[in-house]
Amino acid sequence: MTFHRFVFRLALPLAVILSIGGCDSRSPLTEKPKMTFGVSMSTFTSPYASAAVKEFKRFTQEQGCGLIILDAQNDIQREAFNIDNLMAKRVGAILVNTVDSKGSRASLRKAARRGIPVICFNSSVDRPEELGVRAYSGPQYYEQAVSAARVAIQHNPKAKVVMITGEPGYSAANEREKGFTDMLAKDGLGMKMLDIQTANWMRENAQRVMSDFITKFGRDIDIVYSQDDNMTAGAVNALKAAGYQRDHRPFVISIGAMADGLPLVRDGWIDSTIMQSPKEEAQLAVNVALKVLRGEQPETFKNHFMTTSPVGRDNVAEIIALHLWD
């Protein structure tokens, strides 16, 4: 095909469109009276994400707001594209569950410079206040890890520990590692960290990592600390496969109180996990955005942390009854 034929064939429909008035920059959306929120999620394919997406839909509807929710597919370039699209759509506020603590900064800065309120939820970036991001809402990962470390120290102050981490680069993974090791360095000087390996938030990977740990350290492992329940479920599978019994096994500490983790707490395979409700998180993010839009947050940047409390065998029944993950 020659180039002028290409141009010619493209020109005809384009002319029609332009004559319809295609270059009209007034978007029909901005003419609607209701406020529309733009949400960019790092991924849609995790138990956390699907519960949060559902709650975003339900809660924004309840508040009488519109919602555009997009999947970045864990791809930094797609996230940038999504955020640009949301800006072009003139949404009232952009809520971002960032893919990468460094790589997402440029897009957030661009949106903030346009004067659109930007709120990070669930995961944040390095020094968000410098970029003009108005708020972070979600769990305080560092504190979650500190509580997990407290549980570990209380259980056995001379224990040998293995750690399974989430995907490097996620603020959640970094903080849940730092909080734990900082706490051990402070109050758990008798404890020993045998090894730290990543399972990228994946259950299968965690199962493999845990099997490797068992092969390498065997009965030396006193405590398993895994950064979320999904991975912990994999680690528990590895323990079962290696022939450990429910009452004779390493102490298992987890974070998340997720749909896969709670039954394991009830059945006695996980000793402790930390509460983090995706429903509460989605609602908090929308409420924080509304607050910023109404001018009720005087600070240029503010952290809005969720309450996070430990879940053990004593209170697991109540938590399961809340149906956090439906």
Add this chain to the structure above:
Amino acid sequence: MTRRTNMPDASFQTLLFRGRLPLIIGALLLFMAFYDRSFFIPENLINIVSYSSINGLLAVGMTLLMISREFDISVGSNLVLSGVIAVQVASRFGATAGFVAGIASGAVMGLINGLLVAKANINSFISTLGTMVIYQGVAFALTDMKPVACNLPAFQGLAEREFLGLPAPIVYFLSVATVLWLALKFTRVGKNAYAIGGNIQGCRNLGINVDGWRIGYFIICGGCASFAGVILASRLGAASATFGENVALVVIAAIVLGGVPLSGGAGSMPGVIGAILLLGLIDSMTFYLNVFGYYQKLFWALLLIGVVVFDVVYARRENRRLELAELLLLKREPGRENTEVTS
């Protein structure tokens, strides 16, 4: 007789999008004009082209290679590794050094691929699959799996500046595409690619330095991929070993959509550019049609397959019409048979 030689033949790839791509793009745009006019605000149109630029650079770079009947599935890792190298060098030795190092490293990666294919005679699918994992592994090792950042304004300026109101990535993409298009159409670079893709043994017999040219095409492909990687790193002010997975498949799909058969020997640059824009357009449409998140991928794929099916059906009909016209012409003008046999 020109009509008969230009007639679309029955194979899938050559039928695809010969001249119909702009019609399809036009039809989609027309649909959007009725659905949501805010789609046509300049900002959105620029967004579409701007985000197509990265894949576009990868695609135009690989077009020459695919015409010569090879392909490179390591472009995604190349993009990642050159971005990482650019960021790390730039943080130590300044922005310009970073750009140069990034692009040079990509050309070297292309050279390695070329040597493996042309000199060691390893099938390009296997060799570039291997180097894909190697390049990504190097990127993992260099970064410790953590994102690396470079906040030098000069480094971020490469992608953030504007030319005549157009974002820089678009300008880079269009310049590279134009240069390669001209090279493909008017120079030995292009002619040899078609010849090698068409009949490699014949080219050897004619004394063409087949291996040299193929290595050259791999270097062009690697260079373009690393240029894309450097632009991406500059736009984000950071690079990470996990950025550009699965890019190669989309790029190869776009090139095939654009009319380059997997068996090489044919295709054109405008076709590939059009296909890249089509993919970007479909991407943006899923957003503007407000397709809910979970169905976006499904919608994207269905629309893409719908476009291809439409194209094949349309092409078949056009083909039949041409045959009919031929028959009528033959009846009216006796004596034409001779000219056809010779053509």
